[in-house]
Amino acid sequence: MSGKRTDYISWDEYFMGIAQLSAMRSKDPNTQVGACIVSQENKILSMGYNGFPKGCDDDEYPWNREGDLCDSKYAYVTHSELNAILNYRGGSLEGTKLYVTLFPCNECAKAIIQVGIAELVYADDKYNGTPANLASRRMLTSAGVKMTPYRSNGRILELKV
Numbered sequence: 385m386s387g388k389r390t391d392y393i394s395w396d397e398y399f400m401g402i403a404q405l406s407a408m409r410s411k412d413p414n415t416q417v418g419a420c421i422v423s424q425e426n427k428i429l430s431m432g433y434n435g436f437p438k439g440c441d442d443d444e445y446p447w448n449r450e451g452d453l454c455d456s457k458y459a460y461v462t463h464s465e466l467n468a469i470l471n472y473r474g475g476s477l478e479g480t481k482l483y484v485t486l487f488p489c490n491e492c493a494k495a496i497i498q499v500g501i502a503e504l505v506y507a508d509d510k511y512n513g514t515p516a517n518l519a520s521r522r523m524l525t526s527a528g529v530k531m532t533p534y535r536s537n538g539r540i541l542e543l544k545v
């Protein structure tokens with residue numbers, strides 16, 4: 385009797401892989417972010433990536449980072465975490481886990497806390513130390529949201545986003 389296959393990917397690799405795949409749908413020329421919300425029973429509840437809201441044309445709205453707020457993407461882009469939260473058409477997100485390819489900003493931290501997400505697993509943290517990142521960490525800490533850096537134990541699966 386041959387035993388089970390042993391080189392299957394972990395839950396974390398599976399869900400972060402889905403977040404990374406979602407990020408590949410992003411039209412942001414500079415930073416593509418993906419998110420995946422999972423229940424306590426490891427059921428996938430929702431996914432999202434950063435993009436403009438429905439009806440806001442990707443070819444009409446600005447993708448640039450510079451200039452006045454309203455001439456830049458920052459005024460318009462919906463972050464992946466918020467999209468994953470808003471895409472969820474089920475019941476409560478209380479006690480769920482969010483996998484995200486980039487550490488959440490302070491605006492997303494507010495939504496993450498208020499919908500009751502209990503833990504976040506993040507892959508990249510390139511804005512660590514910025515005001516938005518510090519404010520995000522401060523609120524997530526106060527709210528008791530577990531923040532876990534993603535460990536893929538170097539598997540070749542790494543989808544570079």
Ligand SMILES: Nc1nc(=O)n([C@H]2C[C@H](O)[C@@H](COP(=O)(O)O)O2)cc1CO
Nearest residue numbers: 414415417434461463464486487488489
């Ligand atoms: N955690 C995050 N989730 C996101 O969806 N975003 C989005 C907003 C922008 O579309 C892009 C960041 O643009 P940039 O400043 O790296 O060129 O990623 C940004 C962060 C980090 O703040």
Ligand SMILES: [Zn+2]
Nearest residue numbers: 463488489492
């Ligand atoms: Zn955000």
